[in-house]
Amino acid sequence: MTPLADAIYNVKEKFLRYVQIDTQSDPNSTSNPSTEKQKDLSRLLVEELLAMGVTDAHLDEWGYVYATIPGNSSKNVPVICFCSHVDTSPDCSGAGVKPMITEYWDGTDIVLPDDPMQIIRMAEHPDLKQQIGNDIITASGTTLLGADNKAGVAEIMAAAEYLIQHPEIIHGTIKILFTPDEEVGRGTEKVDLQKLSADYAYTMDGETVGTLEDETFSADGVSLLINGVSTHPGFAKGKLENAMKIAADILAALPKDTLSPETTEDYEGFIHPTQISGIQEQVKLDFIIRDFSVAGLHEKEAYLQNIVNQTLKHYPNSSVDFKVIEQYRNMKEVLVNHPKVVEYALEAIRCSGMKPEQRSIRGGTDGSRLSFMGLPCPNIFAGEHAFHSKLEWVSVQDMEKATEVIINLVKIWEQKS
Template identity: 45%
Template structure:
């Protein structure tokens, strides 16, 4: 397991935070640091056709070692980390033989990873955990996935007696800001199907995700001296507050689960004369998703109608853009690719947890680009924050799942 730990740490200690405000690909120059490192490592372990394009998309091939025809499969992960929490100067901590008690991440700042709050910790008692030091995220999302794919390919190269077909691997930038698949060359990748190694706890297997959209609303106002404001001032911040109050109050991330969708206000910034509100809209059901977008538009329209005469025109503008759609529509016609992964887990003694993703992965966009792409666990927990951790044993199991999928795909019918 030390090999896995060393590889993972060599990845997470490279800062690859992406930037949603950048218009380049990758969105930050520092993503090239790990991208170039990965290219050299793939060559060193013996992968073939190792390429990196002008946008830092990496692809490589493990040739088939069987004579009969076998589908070409792929495994994909992303190397950027979320801008939600800093990924600079990550100092991983190794907790061996976890005792099931509180883990002190940072004594000085009294930051504790506790099973009293994060109950999932208890299922890893006796295992080796990698945690943060309480001041950064860890980057298991998705450097655990990269670790697993590289290690699985290395294992197959070193053990040629394990039969497999042609395997393609791909590593992408900017997944965390929703652009990971935007410039992915599906035709060049040339796989019949693929799997993203980007899930959380051991056993997760997902082929459903949210339909997703982002909304940006700009509220205008009129600034007048408060002493003479009667009937004249329009405070755009209060209009924004009125809009937010009209959203269904129980349909938020903190009050929904499973297939339940939500509205989530992610940002608000304003003054009397102008306030901008950003929110995301999510739902697994396409009809409900479209209805949610209409709800936002209707609330904005009512505010415009109410203030049209006083303001002299529309007082709020609303822009809604779709981000991605539920991959289920594209994966169900080829459901055998999910069944292969499920069988692989069962043969390894892993209980498959098949459930919808309350989010999205590169795979959902890739599925609509012609590459059906379910999602498999990478092992990490508490992504995007200082309480992130990953059990090394879960990474080991993910490596075994990749190898087993390759075996099952190559087996003669």
């Protein structure tokens, strides 16, 4: 199998259209999806799928898009799902995105015109070294781009269109799933796996071209509810135990040179405070805990609990409710039992003219949860870079390669069945 000779897809046009729709999710919302505007893109995707001839494409009440491309093989081929999320990060504005294309990029700095202080430099983005001569898409400098994960959405849509237009490509049944709220940790909360009815899945939500991620962090959240002792400050001697000061002491006791996102890399985990709110009587302090093993998570949670216990020795009449919330687990624990899911994806990358590279993610994807829900789901590159920032970028050529990988992957599943 060789790279497709006519692999010029409509992925660029789709991507440019999708990123202009604001789909930012909201971590403080309790609704499903967390923001109704995510459905604006989802409704468009359904319209486009129906126009292609995908007759069962639909949007459910929770903001999930489901669709099926029927198989045309006489073999009993496993049902494969391709998944991406429509929401963009709450960390940076996604409203009014103005995508810009630097064609045939020559390696010079890319200055974003709406804020010239925002500059994409090769020295700060090593993956740009392999993009000389490619077409780089960025935002204009005041918003994120939304390549995370609209690059993946566009690639799946382009692959679907290509397969429908080329019935000579033999494949099994293909499922498409677009999820909301991945960026706020709720991307699979309302997914209906029985309706999806897939055997294996792939998220298109990775970074560098040619990479496949089959290992993620395991993740927990820890919420501390600090109950101090409140009294009138004029009569507080020997009585007041300020919950805000207790929280400050807990934070100050965290190590300065280890166990934090800013001091760790590779397989090192961390303890990371994410939110604090309250008054002198009561403070809520939230953390995320990350490690590649569950044992590592438990060690870090015990470490944090010990800090809390030592801090409370100075505040004898106060208390802390220490609550651990399981978030997701390392997909490797599931994927190791389904080696062909990874092997076939690596082969598809090779067939698309690239040298594949297996990586671990210092983070998670919808695939982490889907894997533990019974749907083994590694993560394939989508070409997105510098996500959650105004410096986000993606190349047209990388998105085309990702689209080609999808097409080659469904062919491989059929051939090996």
